[in-house]
Amino acid sequence: MLTGVRIVVLGGDARQLEVIQKCAELDATVSVVGFDQLEQVIPGIEHRELKDEVFASADVLVLPVVSCDDQGKVSSSFSGEPIVLKKEHMAALPEHCTVFTGMAKPFLRELCEENGLRLVEVLDRDDIALYNSIPTAEGAIAIAIKETDFTIHGSECIVLGIGRTGFTLAKTLQGLGANVRVGIRRNEDVARATIMGWKPFMTTDLAAQTGEVDLLFNTIPTMIITAQILSRMPQKAVIIDLASAPGGCDFRYADKRGIKALLAPGLPGIVAPKTAGGIIADALIRLLLEEQNAREVKS
Missing domain, CATH: 3.40.50.720 (NAD(P)-binding Rossmann-like Domain)
Structure with missing residues (x-):
């Protein structure tokens, strides 16, 4: 279970819906930004605006498969407003926060390095x-x-x-x-x-x-x-x-x-977003559970 884990999902496409749903089912606290035009109702999630305080309590920040461009613009299939990830947003994240994406552009890598944040690029994983x-x-x-x-x-x-x-x-x-x-x-x-x-x-x-x-x-x-x-x-x-x-x-x-x-x-997200999203969600959940188990062993 992911009880007590706070996850912020920033933008994305249909693949992110699988991530949101699976994490919510495991009792994580899930906040979503950039889903104001989402017609599907996903129980147990919070719709939030893009503000620093959303990031301040996050344990995990989930970005789209192609994280953002080199100006910080984040793609979102379910938002009518542009979403731009700024330096102050990343600076607001706690040091223990993990940033999770498919593949990162230099802009995101630099921000994570500057703020001492762990960056996980899921598409780098062989499985x-x-x-x-x-x-x-x-x-x-x-x-x-x-x-x-x-x-x-x-x-x-x-x-x-x-x-x-x-x-x-x-x-x-x-x-x-x-x-x-x-x-x-x-x-x-x-x-x-x-x-x-x-x-x-x-x-x-x-x-x-x-x-x-x-x-x-x-x-x-x-x-x-x-x-x-x-x-x-x-x-x-x-x-x-x-x-x-x-x-x-x-x-x-x-x-x-x-x-x-x-x-x-990017065919997985086009032809099979449910399957592709499930693959990403399972990887994220495995990572979080492994970290949770590691902390329990240390304590």
């Missing part, structure tokens, strides 16, 4: 990233089905990168009957890809691989699908870029060539 790769893969395939007039079964698919997302995506495409090639950047990944039944190639050789591609999925957050690569691709091909904005594709040149190229970051 969370692995769980998140499932809705990402499903969302990418849903886009592929919508944007093409052929089946994935029997199609020629390339997945660039076989990290957590790339691995899950390649495995899912394979399960649907696609012919899967994977672009790798390390020689040691050759065996891993081969054992899975995929055809590996070095990303430096991408130009030689794209002549017969139907679907190209990118998970590498750097410019990799260049104009040179695009010039060799068939116009019927569809590119789905899953890397963080601005992605890894020359979208201007893709458009010029008539190749459909889509930037699709």
Whole structure:
């Protein structure tokens, strides 16, 4: 149980609703800021305004998956007013407060460091990233089905990168009957890809691989699908870029060539917010319970 733990949730999307609900069910005191247009009634929570006193008694501050920009602006799907996290808000947090987000921009990291606050970036955790790769893969395939007039079964698919997302995506495409090639950047990944039944190639050789591609999925957050690569691709091909904005594709040149190229970051929160929110909530709750148990052992 989280009895006595005060949690402030600042902005966010449908994923935060799962965090709010699960924490409230475990008897935490949950205050929410930036949910004034929320139609859903969640029992046991307090709607508050963005003021220093809201932060002063917080044990945990929960920010959206992409915390805030470098001006402190926090995104919120349920607020009609802009939400800006200011230095004085962070300074009002108690020293023991933990700041919880998906991934932090430099602005938030600096504020946490200046105020001696612990910052937890949940997307850095392997278990969370692995769980998140499932809705990402499903969302990418849903886009592929919508944007093409052929089946994935029997199609020629390339997945660039076989990290957590790339691995899950390649495995899912394979399960649907696609012919899967994977672009790798390390020689040691050759065996891993081969054992899975995929055809590996070095990303430096991408130009030689794209002549017969139907679907190209990118998970590498750097410019990799260049104009040179695009010039060799068939116009019927569809590119789905899953890397963080601005992605890894020359979208201007893709458009010029008539190749459909889509930037699709953050799919878990779009295609499966309940599942994605549950993953984040479970991670937060585990962290809080671990800290609670550690304090009890010390006492």
